[in-house]
Amino acid sequence: MPTPVNTFKKGVLNLAEFIIATEALNANINITLIRKAYEFSEKAHAGQRRESGDPFVEHCLNVALILAELHLDSTTIAAGLVHDVVEDTDIKLEQIREEFGDEIAALVDGVTKLGAVQFKSEQEQQIEYFRKMLLSMAKDIRVILIKLADRLHNMRTLEHLDPEKRKRIAMETREVYAPLAHRFGIARLKTELEDLSLKFIEPEVYSELARRVEMTREEREEYINLVVVPIRRALEEEKIKAEVYGRAKHIDSIYRKIKVRGVPFDQIADLLAIRIIVKNKAECYHALGIVHELWKPVGHKFADYIANPKPNNYQSLHTAIFGPEDKVVEIQIRTHEMHHVAEHGIAAHWLYKEGKQQLDKADQQMLWLREVLDWQKDMTNPSEFLEYLKIGLFAEDIYVYTPTGEIKHLQAGATPLDFAFSIHTEVGLHCSGAKVNGRIVPLSTKLRSGDKVEII
Structure with a gap:
């Protein structure tokens, strides 16, 4: 590990x-x-x-x-x-x-x-x-x-x-x-x-979540073994050398799930994640097939970030399965090189490259930076710059407005229902509809940055 x-x-x-x-x-x-x-x-x-x-x-x-x-x-x-x-x-x-x-x-x-x-x-x-x-x-x-x-x-x-x-x-x-x-x-x-x-x-929230994560550690480790051991065995049978290990979601990630979904700690199913690290891309897809043969996949949870890397150059296969006891377990599959880039990001460019100062012009992560710098040259309102910077930083998030003009930032793909829960659990539980930019829309509508959202 x-x-x-x-x-x-x-x-x-x-x-x-x-x-x-x-x-x-x-x-x-x-x-x-x-x-x-x-x-x-x-x-x-x-x-x-x-x-x-x-x-x-x-x-x-x-x-x-x-x-x-x-x-x-x-x-x-x-x-x-x-x-x-x-x-x-x-x-x-x-x-x-x-x-x-x-x-x-x-x-x-x-x-x-x-x-x-x-x-x-x-x-x-x-x-x-x-x-x-x-x-x-x-x-x-x-x-x-x-x-x-x-x-x-x-x-x-x-x-x-x-x-x-x-x-x-x-x-x-x-x-x-x-x-x-x-x-x-x-x-x-x-x-x-x-x-x-x-x-x-939020020190009290953090302390309580840290305490509860620690309390469930032993039980969690036992469960992780129920998933990891069969995967290791199946990969070995297919002659695939792999690192397979489990990890708990970090505390802020758990907090955001509780806040956005409006569910208590003990009802969050996907607190566990398994990581599989293999030699090359072909083995990533082979390992994915093996995992899906072992357990039924959760249909809407698959994402191929190898074929479609994230803006920060992150690559992995993401899936989720119904594991033992029908619990949802998230699984990431990547190569050693992808793992190094995922952990170290832009810093990975300096490994074994003593003295390198600038990145290649084609580097995805620097394209964003150059866009922001070009944009700020023409800016007259300083607060616009700060807002643009934050929107750029949260590339995988969206910014929407409440009816009073307050900005809320949500994950890309968020719906009016997610927006409602971000305001308050009760609002999410009792909302019956939503208006986006003045028009009534289904609660499952995907929001975009700049939308004005009103809960009915």
Whole structure:
């Protein structure tokens, strides 16, 4: 099973542990450069402590470890170690350039500039921040990967800030950083950012769901074995070498199912997911056939993202089956390469490609970025830019309006009934019809971004 991204989430991380972990992830890592960057960062941040009381350099090490776990190059990891020195110490950018060269200096400069400007209003500051973020991404996408790693570690330690600040940062993370990680296909970061956002936005909901997930862990693992073992056996009989394992849905995903469907935790059938990883595309489809021979598929749940990749380049076969005890189990089937791209997304482009700065122009994930940057040049209203950015980030979601003009964002394919449940469970349970853009439509109608929806 893949190594989780938060290997050193608990406890204190020191340089020796960091080097051991980093070498295990990438045997080609430049240890001399990494050690030099750490020593430079430790000296620059000497005496500085975070709100938690930990030495500031701990944060730098953890950011660099997240980058290493994404299999990024030595230059990016070193930049992660020194990413805060220009912003938070007396060190000048020229000193970074003299010590580490133009490439690392440019990365540090890109990260530093994101937080350097002051504005009249909070909205103006937020809009300009995201505009700068997009521009920095266009120059070198590794700037935003460092920023995502920085935000993830800040979210892991957010409990040390005051409640108001915690909620503001968590909301920003949920609205922009988690979708950005998703847009760039980095499932590992997206999942943890979403869960941590929920933890600080709705702490009681998060605690209760975490408790219930933990309570059902043993029962869940037993059930997963009832599905995994027959699949392994059947694949072996067909001479297909595969990794087959089960996992629980992450907490924010469970919360969204409860909220959208308006059903309690114990009535959610598809809390379980099985992943099958094989050698090539042909084996993906072969494995799909084997799974459907073992169990009856849930008809409307099949999706072929191998033939039709998602906008962030994600590829897999998705199906769901009625497993033992007639429980619904979701199954993903993919190759090892597809799995690496699904977990690391845009960061996967740097594996074994030391020194690469820009992506190929044909890259799907960058086409979206260039469209947003072209569009913002002609923009006169800053709030339009922020709305356009968020619509771009939620490419697989839609934005619709309530009769009062409030924006609701729903998953692509959502219907007026989903909209009703997003307002309140009672509204969903008691709605008898809907108007879309002033016209009465069936509750099963698929909504589109920009629709005005009224529940009857």
